[in-house]
Amino acid sequence: MTSKVAIIGPASVPEADIDYLFAQVRTDRQIVDYSPNCGNMLAAVGPFAIEAGLVPAGNFDTLVRIHNVNTGKIIEAKVPTRKGEVIYLGDASIDGVPGLAAPIALTFLDAAGAKTGRLFPTGKPLDVIDGVEITAIDCAIPMVLIRAADVGVTGYEDAESLSANRQLIDRLASIRTEAGLLMGMGDVSDMVIPKPVLISPAKKGGTISVRYFMPNDCHPALATTGAVGIATAATTSGTVAAQIVGEQLLPTLVRIEHPSGRIDVQLETRNGSTVAGLVRTARRLFEGYAFAKPNERVENAA
Template sequence: MTQTGIPYHFFRGGTSRGPYFNRTDLPEDRDLLAQILISVVGSGQALNIDGIGGGAAVTTKVAMLSKSDHPDADIDYFFAQVSVLDRSVDFKPTCGNILSGVGPAALEMGLIAPTGDRTRVRIHSTNTGAMIEAIVETPNGRVAYEGEAAIDGVPGTAAPIYLNFMDVVGSNCGSLLPTGNLRDVIDGIEVTCMDVAMPVVIARADAFGLSGYESAAELDENRAFYDRMEPLRREAGRLMGMGDVSNSVTPKFAMLAPARDGGTITARYFMPKACHPTMAVTGAQCIASCVLAPGTVADGLPAPTTGNPALVVIEHPAGSIDVTVDYENGPDGFKLHSAGLLRTARLLARGEVFVPASVWDGTL
């Protein structure tokens, strides 16, 4: 045997894409697991030509699923961000777009049974401890992929998947404001360091001499911006209690500007070595919270929001994403109760993906 086959389902989840595995089909050892995922994706080459990655951070993501022992969950979701180029794997963050495919994948794998025309899948994100409810269309006991729901960044329409995120405040750093401040100044740039679903360092685009309306490609070509942003992100990570984040994709970085197409705010989100072509689901929740919490760097930028839950429309390079936020601003500050989003997913392939036996011989 020169190669080891691993059962997998290949999904587009939201505006990301990657393999979904049954966790029991992979070894527990993290170092060995990382080498397997690097081989699966083909990390180490710009096009990931020797793997199934797509040469971009949004296409080198991996989901690993298992039945959950958590009393409030059906499925444990373990996420890995595999790098495109430097043959590394980060197990710290989670991904809300890949999460969009967890419910359908769990059903396809037989980890949970459908329960009527709609199936509620309670998901425990083991990377962060967050709890998420996914509502998946399952007419006649089968996952529906065709439908009328559209999300910017994905062509056409598909069946809707409703995600409701709970207990996401401080899921990585332990508090809404890990530095203890609504605003910090790092290297002359005012930022808000916030942890809602994902720790994010948020600044205003004009602080960097940018409009905030630049395309993802334009920002990626602006290496002077990255040369200033990355040291700032690393120092923010230290201030947030995350230690040395030089080799981690968290905290993420985001820039804000006023909306110009009828939304609430414009944002650019960084992964962090490249600008996200659309918007991360987790990052969207953090940005929406920054918009609604008084005293952050977002003050004065957003269009007014009304009602509670509030609809926050975040304009991104490919369109916009809607976040419905149940929150309160009281004497003790901003409190987020839950955040909801509509996503879609599609099963693209299933079967076996192969890694060289020299990487893993299949022994569990």
């Protein structure tokens, strides 16, 4: 079991408005993993920063420049605001998320090498592990892309069926562990990255179909950071994703099919770097306070 925590504070770099530190809490093992980023949590970071008084709200949409401390990367969030207040009500919908809300546009600026410093940490877009072709990519989050057919599934199964397939989960864990070593990340057994991703040809009019693992269970939809990396792989020559979708020239829209629907990622080039944009939503549910004992320490799995 896991829980997600976003720790927000004043910016420590001049090009940002705020700092965002993400923590993945393993409630079953009392481990806190600071190694990944979380894009879905990013959608809430901008609204929180405005309401906490860290960023002044504009009369119209407010741009919040977020420094992700985990990766050192900058993400821009365009938060709907009116008369100095965050607007949560709107007509934006996201597959896999119930209801409607105001759209929050996220733009990942130069997401390549988020953790390892290189888009392809192994030095090439294609590797072979245990007889299976894989692409080890680090873009927004480190991932291992694998053709579903190469590990004995179609890639169109529902998330519950894939999570229950322990033979598949064990095979993915073995590939992920070896990939972590090739990517220079060392022993990743206590880390949630790199994420294994099964890819297949699109079936519902999209660009590519995916099943994203976290890493030992299949995600019921798709993580935002995962969508950015998958879209980048699909438009980069030589990857297993590019072999499936064919040549894609920027700017382009990559439509990624997942168990709950799809995510659209807009890719373009800005100042020589690939920029990825997508729309998310966030809603304020409750607020409260938590108190910790002085000098209390938490194990860090990073």
